[in-house]
Amino acid sequence: MEKISKSILNQIILPRNPESYKGNYGKVLIIAGSTHFGGAAILSSSAAVHSGAGLVTVATTPEKFAAINTHIPEAMTIDYHNKKELLSAILNNDVIAIGPGLGTSSVAIGLVKAVLNNTKTDQTVILDASALTIIAEEKIPLQTTAHIIMTPHQGEWQRLSQLEIPAQTELNNFEKLQDLNPDAVLVLKKHHSEIYFRDMSFKIIAGNPGMATGGMGDTLTGIMAGFIGQFGYSLATIQSALLIHSIIGDKLNEKQYVVLPSEIIDKLPKYMQKFSLQTK
Ligand SMILES: NC(=O)C1=CN([C@@H]2O[C@H](COP(=O)(O)OP(=O)(O)OC[C@H]3O[C@@H](n4cnc5c(N)ncnc54)[C@H](OP(=O)(O)O)[C@@H]3O)[C@@H](O)[C@H]2O)[C@@H](O)CC1
Numbered sequence: 204m205e206k207i208s209k210s211i212l213n214q215i216i217l218p219r220n221p222e223s224y225k226g227n228y229g230k231v232l233i234i235a236g237s238t239h240f241g242g243a244a245i246l247s248s249s250a251a252v253h254s255g256a257g258l259v260t261v262a263t264t265p266e267k268f269a270a271i272n273t274h275i276p277e278a279m280t281i282d283y284h285n286k287k288e289l290l291s292a293i294l295n296n297d298v299i300a301i302g303p304g305l306g307t308s309s310v311a312i313g314l315v316k317a318v319l320n321n322t323k324t325d326q327t328v329i330l331d332a333s334a335l336t337i338i339a340e341e342k343i344p345l346q347t348t349a350h351i352i353m354t355p356h357q358g359e360w361q362r363l364s365q366l367e368i369p370a371q372t373e374l375n376n377f378e379k380l381q382d383l384n385p386d387a388v389l390v391l392k393k394h395h396s397e398i399y400f401r402d403m404s405f406k407i408i409a410g411n412p413g414m415a416t417g418g419m420g421d422t423l424t425g426i427m428a429g430f431i432g433q434f435g436y437s438l439a440t441i442q443s444a445l446l447i448h449s450i451i452g453d454k455l456n457e458k459q460y461v462v463l464p465s466e467i468i469d470k471l472p473k474y475m476q477k478f479s480l481q482t483k
């Protein structure tokens with residue numbers, strides 16, 4: 204398994220073209236949140252905005268609109284119960300991240316199916332949290348032609364792959380990913396998270412137990428969406444998103460016992476600037 208080098212960040216995060224505008228940095232749709240998990244929608248959309256997505260729309264339940272607008276006014280909101288608006292948003296965004304705080308209601312199941320049935324080749328679908336639980340429980344095939352990235356923690360990967368955590372070896376993970384969708388990327392979140400794609404596997408040597416805080420994975424999903432929106436879908440972009448999340452977490456952990464997801468989000472623009480200037 205190859206270790207992901209920090210130099211990938213200098214290659215991916217480049218200074219912006221002065222002539223560019225928000226349309227050049229990706230349209231991101233985050234389908235997230237439900238009655239008891241409003242924070243997951245805020246963290247994932249805030250992470251997408253702070254990591255540089257040009258336009259971010261959150262599809263959620265209207266009871267969370269006010270909280271989202273207050274915490275992250277840069278993001279737009281739509282009601283995920285409105286099938287027409289949802290379909291239009293699915294068709295018109297470059298990156299669709301679904302799952303943080305979504306829960307596993309019949310509405311949530313319908314949302315996962317709507318994304319998998321209506322996305323196309325040039326789009327990227329990030330499946331996280333409740334979306335992965337739904338796919339495992341409902342046995343929903345991953346049949347979209349869009350790029351698929353799954354970001355399970357070990358418990359979610361156990362549900363999806365039927366592999367108990369001790370059996371989540373490199374070889375077994377390759378096999379199960381092949382069964383689920385041979386073209387999908389698996390980002391297996393753990394201490395020193397791993398990436399699997401076709402016959403390649405990578406790991407990060409970064410991250411710390413101070414990051415074991417609820418919402419940390421929701422934040423990674425937003426960063427992943429923001430990075431793919433602006434830097435394009437590639438293995439290197441996925442690696443960069445995974446790495447910067449933990450590098451910032453490690454920097455904060457030097458002086459803090461506990462690292463909050465919202466603190467990582469706040470630091471994203473500064474760290475991205477630092478890495479972009481190192482290319483000069
Ligand atoms: N502020 C908010 O709105 C927040 C909202 N959130 C939202 O909550 C929803 C549920 O997501 P979830 O991850 O909390 O619970 P779930 O899917 O049941 O998985 C837990 C099960 O897996 C097991 N497990 C094994 N290994 C594990 C590991 N490495 N990491 C974690 N778990 C591991 C674990 O084992 P146990 O701890 O019981 O031994 C347990 O059996 C989802 O939509 C998410 O986005 C959260 O993000 C929090 C902040």
Ligand SMILES: Nc1ncnc2c1ncn2[C@@H]1O[C@H](COP(=O)(O)OP(=O)(O)O)[C@@H](O)[C@H]1O
Binds near residue numbers: 332415419423
């Ligand atoms: N001990 C640890 N070492 C390194 N990273 C960790 C550790 N604990 C948690 N993390 C990171 O925090 C994130 C947790 O994701 P997840 O469990 O999906 O959180 P949530 O669903 O609460 O948002 C992952 O990116 C994981 O790698």
Ligand SMILES: [Mg+2]
Binds near residue numbers: 331356420421
């Ligand atoms: Mg999670």
